[in-house]
Each structure stands twice: as C-alpha cells, then as structure tokens.
Amino acid sequence: MLDLDSAFAALADPTRRAILARLALGEATVMELAEPFEMTQPAVSRHLKVLEQAGLILRRNEGTRRPSRLAKPGFDAVDQWLDMLRTALTRNYDRLDQVLADMTPDTGGEIG
Amino acid sequence: MNTMTKLTLKTEGDTQVVVTRHFNAKPEALYRAHTEPELIQKWLLGPEGWTMPVCISEPRPGGKIRYEWENPAKGKASRFQITGEYLELEPFNRIVHVERMFLPDPTPDNHIETRFDRDGDGTLMTMRMTLPDAPTRAQMLATGMEHGMEMSYVRLEGILPA
Numbered sequence: 001m002l003d004l005d006s007a008f009a010a011l012a013d014p015t016r017r018a019i020l021a022r023l024a025l026g027e028a029t030v031m032e033l034a035e036p037f038e039m040t041q042p043a044v045s046r047h048l049k050v051l052e053q054a055g056l057i058l059r060r061n062e063g064t065r066r067p068s069r070l071a072k073p074g075f076d077a078v079d080q081w082l083d084m085l086r087t088a089l090t091r092n093y094d095r096l097d098q099v100l101a102d103m104t105p106d107t108g109g110e111i112g
Numbered sequence: 113m114n115t116m117t118k119l120t121l122k123t124e125g126d127t128q129v130v131v132t133r134h135f136n137a138k139p140e141a142l143y144r145a146h147t148e149p150e151l152i153q154k155w156l157l158g159p160e161g162w163t164m165p166v167c168i169s170e171p172r173p174g175g176k177i178r179y180e181w182e183n184p185a186k187g188k189a190s191r192f193q194i195t196g197e198y199l200e201l202e203p204f205n206r207i208v209h210v211e212r213m214f215l216p217d218p219t220p221d222n223h224i225e226t227r228f229d230r231d232g233d234g235t236l237m238t239m240r241m242t243l244p245d246a247p248t249r250a251q252m253l254a255t256g257m258e259h260g261m262e263m264s265y266v267r268l269e270g271i272l273p274a
Contacts, residue, residue, distance in 0.1 A: 095155035100137035
C-alpha cells in the first residue's frame with residue numbers, strides 16, 4: 001500500500017530526487033550511488049531507507065549487497081496524483097476565463 | 113491564444129509560493145468569481161470529470177469556506193474537501209483566507225492572500241500562499257506545482273516505462 005504523504009515527503013529532497021534519477025538508468029548498489037554524489041555510504045543508506053519506506057524503490061538481497069531499483073507501482077501512483085494537480089490549476093483558470101466572459105454583461109460600467 | 117494569460121508560479125523566501133495570472137476582465141468580476149458560490153462551482157473544479165456538489169463561501173471576516181469535490185465516475189469514495197475561513201476582504205481588490213485540505217487527514221493551514229490589480233484593460237491576479245514552515249512548503253512543491261520540479265518529474269517519466 002503506497003502512502004502518498006511519505007512519497008511526496010521523500011520526493012521533496014533534492015538528493016533523493018537525484019538518487020531516483022540515477023536509479024531510473026538502472027539498478028545500483030549503495031557503493032555505486034555513494035560515489036557520484038560524494039556521500040558516505042551510511043548517508044546514502046539513510047536516503048534509500050526513506051525511499052524504500054515511501055514505496056518508491058525496491059531492494060533485493062544479493063549476498064551482502066542490496067541493489068536498489070525504482071518501484072514502478074509507487075511511481076505510477078505518484079504520477080497519477082501529479083497529473084491531476086498539474087492540470088488542475090491550468091484547467092481552473094481556463095474555465096474561469098469563460099466564467100468571466102459570461103459575466104461581463106452583468107458587471108456593467110467602470111469600476112472605480 | 114493570449115500568451116499574457118500564462119500562469120506563473122514561483123517560490124519566495126522559505127515558506128511562500130506565489131501564483132500570478134492575467135485575466136481579460138475587471139477586478140470586480142474576479143473578486144465575485146472567487147467569492148460567490150454559484151460562480152466558484154463553475155470553475156474551481158480541477159481536472160476534467162470533477163464536480164463541486166458542496167460550496168459554502170461566506171465572504172466576510174470569520175466567514176466559512178467549504179468546498180467538496182466528487183468525481184461521479186469514481187463514486188462517493190472519491191469525495192474530498194477543503195475547509196477554511198475568511199480573514200480579510202477588500203472588495204474588489206484583496207481576499208485573505210486560510211484553508212486546509214482533508215486527504216483524509218487535514219494538511220497544515222495554508223494562508224492565502226489573493227490580490228486583483230488592474231493590468232491594462234484586464235486584471236493581474238496575484239495569489240500568495242504562505243505555509244507554516246519550510247518542510248511543509250517543500251512537501252507542497254513536491255506535488256508538482258513548481259515549474260523546475262515539474263521538469264524533473266517529466267524527465268523521470270520520460271525514462272520510466274509507460
């Protein structure tokens with residue numbers, strides 16, 4: 001079950017978004033992620049834990065390595081929500097243009 | 113297509129988000145469309161498919177705001193709401209109110225000042241949202257409202273399989 005609040009909180013951090021962008025290219029281990037971001041492995045692990053709990057990544061056990069990859073269901077849920085919000089403002093104001101156009105005859109003369 | 117009507121959205125300081133948009137109408141019309149329930153119900157609907165079966169707007173200091181949305185195709189379970197209160201009203205130039213969304217738990221209060229200033233023959237709307245703190249704003253921006261972040265999501269979507 002995806003918790004959208006956790007997902008958005010996880011996405012609000014620029015480092016975690018950068019980690020996700022890297023994982024979009026393919027699976028990576030903590031070591032592989034730590035290097036380009038010039039972060040310690042424990043710091044990367046903390047970010048991965050947040051992303052995993054938010055349902056945005058999956059980690060698989062491979063001996064002592066635990067490679068991470070993007071969790072598609074998590075992103076699908078977030079995308080669906082974002083699409084709604086992204087279009088909402090624009091659609092609202094396009095509709096408001098029409099409402100205002102319809103009102104014009106009623107609003108009458110100059111407003112001081 | 114009037115390019116003047118393009119929406120702008122930017123952050124200010126640690127806690128604010130500012131939206132501007134030009135309209136080809138007078139401030140009075142904008143003010144009415146933001147405060148009269150029967151007008152609000154015609155446009156404040158978000159994506160296609162949504163309706164606002166309940167709209168309470170009492171435009172006086174302390175007056176209540178309650179908007180309930182429902183997508184009939186998705187049934188009653190889709191219903192969600194915003195509640196709030198008006199703080200200050202200066203017809204037809206300025207509205208100050210607070211609101212919170214229930215998803216179903218309430219989000220932190222969003223303090224919103226909406227200004228309607230004459231701009232040529234029309235009106236420039238400036239909506240300034242103030243969130244309680246930086247993390248709350250960050251979370252709100254993560255909803256894809258800010259342009260730069262939206263781009264990063266678009267990039268991710270492009271990479272991810274459809």
